[in-house]
Amino acid sequence: MSDEACVAFPILGEPAPDFEAETTQGPIRLSDLKGKWVVLFSHPADFTPVCTTEFIAFAEIHDELKSLNVQLLGLSIDSISAHLAWIRAIREKMGVSIPFPVIADLNTKVSQKYGMVHPGQSSTAAVRCVFFIDDKGIMRAMIYYPLQNGRFMPEVIRLVKALQTTDKHKVSTPANWQPGDKVVVPAPKTAAEMEKRETEGYEYKDWYLCYKKI
DSSP states (O other): OOTGGGOOOOOTTSBOOOOEEOBBTBOEEGGGGTTSEEEEEEOSOTTOHHHHHHHHHHHHHHHHHHHTTEEEEEEESSOHHHHHHHHHHIIIIIOOOOOSOEEEOTTOHHHHHTTOOOTTTOSSSOOEEEEEEOTTSBEEEEEEEOTTSOOOHHHHHHHHHHHHHHHHHTOBOOTTOOTTSOEEOOOOSSHHHHHHGGGSSSEEEETTEEEEOO
8 A cells, every 4th residue: 555545644533543743822732622622734835825814714703612612723834933924924914813723734743633734735735724623632524625716714712612512402403504593303213103203392304404593
């Protein structure tokens, strides 16, 4: 089997790969963040146009993520010096301070653990990944974008809230769900539960699809 075939990728529902790395705010170890949710995102390179717009956008949602018990972490295959110079440039030229740590991954150790480098896009830069890790260190969701297209920050917030709603209320969220919308009740697992479902007070569409407000 080739080395490329052996590349590890994170798997939903399993522990997120642990790492220790240098950041713009000092060293960090992922496992030390248990008790918080983590949104880890990668960007292709410092001092690039789309990445600059994304860093400004991530800075704008930082406080809301923090209120949801989320630690935001950035990463690219750049040095600490490059990160610091770029962050200062964003503050001086755009008037935006970057409040979250940015991982320097020149040795690509974190990028390789998380499958961030996709050769079809670039062999030297990470694509635009977003990893959602829960407060127990479990990988809960992943989103990948190409180099040329920036991310939609409201979806990052929405997905965090959807995951946390699922955990708190033991429900699912339907297509296009927004906080405050009805949620989906877990489907029955037995014939008896199926027959009973219509009488349980939910918004009943069919035995396998029922909604409720929370």
